[in-house]
Amino acid sequence: MKVLSGIQPTGRFHWGNYFGAIRQYISLQDNEQAFYFIADLHALTTVRDANVLQQNITDAAIDLLALGLKPEQATLFRQSDVPEVSELTWLLMTLTQMHLLEKCHAYKDKKDKGISADAGLFTYPVLMAADILIYDSDVVPVGQDQVQHIEVTRDIAQRFNSTYGGEFLVLPDKHVLDHSAKVPGLDGQKMSKSYNNTIPLFDTPKKLKKLINKIKTDSTPLEDPKNPDTCPVFDLYKLFATPEQQVDLAGKYRAGGMGYGEAKSTLHDAAMEYFGSAFERRAELESRPDDVEDILAAGAAKARAKAQEVVERCRTACGLRGKPASL
Numbered sequence: 001m002k003v004l005s006g007i008q009p010t011g012r013f014h015w016g017n018y019f020g021a022i023r024q025y026i027s028l029q030d031n032e033q034a035f036y037f038i039a040d041l042h043a044l045t046t047v048r049d050a051n052v053l054q055q056n057i058t059d060a061a062i063d064l065l066a067l068g069l070k071p072e073q074a075t076l077f078r079q080s081d082v083p084e085v086s087e088l089t090w091l092l093m094t095l096t097q098m099h100l101l102e103k104c105h106a107y108k109d110k111k112d113k114g115i116s117a118d119a120g121l122f123t124y125p126v127l128m129a130a131d132i133l134i135y136d137s138d139v140v141p142v143g144q145d146q147v148q149h150i151e152v153t154r155d156i157a158q159r160f161n162s163t164y165g166g167e168f169l170v171l172p173d174k175h176v177l178d179h180s181a182k183v184p185g186l187d188g189q190k191m192s193k194s195y196n197n198t199i200p201l202f203d204t205p206k207k208l209k210k211l212i213n214k215i216k217t218d219s220t221p222l223e224d225p226k227n228p229d230t231c232p233v234f235d236l237y238k239l240f241a242t243p244e245q246q247v248d249l250a251g252k253y254r255a256g257g258m259g260y261g262e263a264k265s266t267l268h269d270a271a272m273e274y275f276g277s278a279f280e281r282r283a284e285l286e287s288r289p290d291d292v293e294d295i296l297a298a299g300a301a302k303a304r305a306k307a308q309e310v311v312e313r314c315r316t317a318c319g320l321r322g323k324p325a326s327l
Contacts, residue, residue, distance in 0.1 A: 002033040003175075004137035006079060008043045009056035013063050014198035015271075016183040016191030019239050022067060024141060024177050029074035035135050035303055036069060037079045038296075041086075041127060045120045061292055063201060066282035077299030079131065084307040089123075089130040091314050092156050095163055096126050100155060105148060129153040133169045134307045141175040150174040164317040169310075183239065184232040186214050199236075202282055205272055212264045212271075222259040233263045240270040 005025050013022065028034060038060045040053065047053045057078060069076055079085065101107065104125050110117040132140055132153050140150055150172060157169040184190065185197025192198065199211050215233050220226050228234040228250040238246055249266060252258045272279075285292055315321045 001031045002035075002136060002138040003028045003031045003141065004035045004037075004132055004135050004139075004172075005141050006037045006039040006042070006131055007060065007064075008039045009053065009060040010043050010046055011056065011193050012059060012200045012202070014191060014193070014200050015236070015239070016185070016198065018067065018201055019183050021141070021143065021177055022064070026068045026074075028139075028141060028175075029070060031139075033135070034074040035137070035306075036064065036074050036076050037082075037131070037303070038064075038077070039079045039131070041079045042124065045118070045124060058289070058292070061296055062282055062285045065285055065292065065295070066278045067201075068278070071295045071299065075299045075302050077296055077303045081296070081300035082134070082303050082307050084304065084311045085127070085130050085134050088134050088307075088311050088314060089127045091311075091318060092130055092133075092160060093123065093126050095159055096156055097159075100152060101125060104152065105145070125149055125152045126156065129156045132172050133157055134310050135303065136170045136306070136310060137172045138170065139175045140172050141177055143177050147174055147176065160314070160317075166317060168313050168317045182235045184235050186211065186216065188216050188232045201275065202279065205268075208271065209265075209268050212268050213261075215264060217260040223256055225256040226253045226258070226260075228253040231260075231263070233260060233267055237263070237267045237270060240267075240274040245270075 005021075007017075007022070007025075025036060029036075038057055040057050043053060043056070047056065061076065064076060065071070101122055106124060107117050107122050110121065128149050129152060132150075133156075140153075142150060154171050157171050160169055161167055185192065185195055186199070187195065187197045189195055189197060199208070203211065212233075215236070217231060217233060218226075231253070234249065234253065237249060241249070249263065253263070312321070
C-alpha cells in the first residue's frame with residue numbers, strides 16, 4: 001500500500017494535531033511506500049511572513065521526527081522541494097472545472113461569510129490533488145472534514161485520464177482517521193488554533209503546567225463528588241492513561257474530596273511521562289539542524305524521482321514532449 005499525507009506548517013503542533021492525526025500517520029509508516037511532506041506551498045495562503053514560515057517548517061520537521069517518524073521507513077520532505085508538483089498542478093488546472101472548485105469547503109465558507117478569497121485558496125484543491133497524484137498514492141489518511149478533497153482529487157484524475165485516453169493517474173482511496181478520541185481545548189471546545197485554545201506538544205514543563213491550570217472547569221466544591229464524564233481535564237487524561245489509571249482517577253472524582261487542581265496536576269504528570277522520550281529526541285534533533293536538513297534533502301530526492309516519473313507520463317499524454325502520434 002502506498003500512503004501519502006501532508007501537514008501544514010502554520011504553527012506549532014498541539015495535542016489535537018497529535019491524537020487526531022499525527023499519531024495515526026506514524027502508525028502507517030511501515031507500508032510499501034510512505035511519503036509525508038511539510039506543505040509549505042499550501043501554507044502560503046495563510047502565512048505571509050517569510051521568517052515565521054521558515055521557523056514553522058523547521059519546527060514541523062523536528063517535531064515529526066521526535067514523535068517517531070522514521071526517515072528510513074517514511075520519506076519526509078518539504079513540498080516546495082519537489083517543483084514537479086507545481087507543474088502537475090498546472091496540467092490539472094487546465095481541465096479542472098470551475099464548478100468543482102466553487103463547491104469546496106474552504107472557498108465556499110469564506111464566500112458565505114462575505115470574506116474575499118484569493119486565487120490561491122480557490123485553486124488550493126488542485127494543488128492538493130497534484131500532491132496526491134504525483135506519487136501514485138493508493139491511500140490518503142484524512143479527517144472527515146478532508147474527505148471532499150479526496151473526492152475532488154478522484155474527479156480531477158478521472159477527467160485527466162478520460163481526456164487523454166489512458167490510465168495516467170492512479171485514483172486514490174481515503175483512509176478516514178479515527179477521531180473517536182475527544183481532544184478538548186482549554187475552553188472545552190475542540191482543540192484548534194482557530195479557537196486559540198491549544199496545548200502545544202513541546203512546551204516546557206512549566207509552561208505546560210500553566211496552560212493545564214487554565215483548563216475550564218465548573219465550580220463544584222472540593223469536598224463534593226464530581227462527574228469525570230463531563231470534565232475536559234478527565235477527557236484529556238484519558239488520552240495518556242491506561243484503562244486502570246482512568247478507573248482510579250474516575251473513582252476519585254466520584255468520591256469527592258479531590259479538587260480540580262489535583263486532577264490537573266495528574267494530567268500534567270501523565271502528559272510529561274507520555275511525551276518524555278519525544279522531548280529528549282526533540283532536544284537532540286534541535287542541536288543537529290544540519291542532520292535534519294539532510295533528512296529533508298534526502299526525502300526530497302526520493303520524492304522527486306517518483307514525481308518526475310509521473311509528470312513525464314502526464315507531459316507525454318498532453319503532448320508536451322515528443323510529437324503527437326497523429327503527426
